[in-house]
Amino acid sequence: MISGQAHLLCLHAPAQALPLAGSAMKALARLSLMPSGRAVLNAECLVPPLVRFLSLPGNLAKPTSEAALLLLQNLCNDGVARSAATKAGAVPALVQLLAQHAEWLKQRPALSGCLAGTLCNLVVADPQGHLAKQRFVKAGGVEAACKVGAVRSAAFSQHRRLACTYT
Numbered sequence: 001m002i003s004g005q006a007h008l009l010c011l012h013a014p015a016q017a018l019p020l021a022g023s024a025m026k027a028l029a030r031l032s033l034m035p036s037g038r039a040v041l042n043a044e045c046l047v048p049p050l051v052r053f054l055s056l057p058g059n060l061a062k063p064t065s066e067a068a069l070l071l072l073q074n075l076c077n078d079g080v081a082r083s084a085a086t087k088a089g090a091v092p093a094l095v096q097l098l099a100q101h102a103e104w105l106k107q108r109p110a111l112s113g114c115l116a117g118t119l120c121n122l123v124v125a126d127p128q129g130h131l132a133k134q135r136f137v138k139a140g141g142v143e144a145a146c147k148v149g150a151v152r153s154a155a156f157s158q159h160r161r162l163a164c165t166y167t
Contacts, residue, residue, distance in 0.1 A: 025067030032074035042081050047072065051088040060097055060104075060111070069114035076121035085122055086132045092139040094119050099144035 028046075031037035050072045059065055072090070075081040085091075094115060098105070105112035123136045136142075 025064050025071060029067050029071040029074055032071055035078075038075055038078045038081065041071075041075060042078060042084075045084070047075055047081050047084040047090075048088040050075075051085060051090045051093055054097065055089070055093040060101060066108075066111045066114060069111065069118055073114050073118040073121060076118055077125075079128075082122055082125075082132070086135065091119070091122055091132050091135040091141070094122075095136060095139040095141040095144050099140060099147060102144070102147045 028041065032041055050068055053059055053068055054065065054072070072085065076085055076090075098115060098119070105115065119136070119141070122132045123141070
């Protein structure tokens with residue numbers, strides 16, 4: 001297995017290497033679907049660099065962000081990774097992404113799905129996730145989720161009006 005530093009290189013690849021970096025991130029995300037793969041990746045301490053990558057301004061627009069979120073979501077199926085993600089500040093960072101990019105996320109359902117899935121794994125799925133729940137509330141997670149829900153509801157209403165017009 002490659003070291004955590006090599007994983008960071010995949011995350012911060014220069015523009016000309018983005019297709020390769022995206023492929024590497026997707027491969028890691030697929031590996032993280034299996035419990036044995038998650039164990040190997042968690043042993044590499046991959047969660048904190050992923051949280052740092054997703055916390056950097058502008059990285060959500062990078063092609064590797066969807067794969068990074070999917071990887072984090074998959075890794076957070078494991079209790080060790082959930083704990084590492086909470087300690088690394090994943091909950092406030094993800095809530096901030098949700099709040100700041102609600103309008104943009106509605107145009108990228110795969111990305112918003114990975115973001116919601118990761119938050120769900122951190123906040124809802126962890127029976128011992130009291131700290132994650134507290135951080136979610138303190139970071140404005142309830143308000144951000146409502147904002148995204150309102151944006152999606154407005155988009156759905158607009159879609160229904162257009163569908164009714166054309167039928």
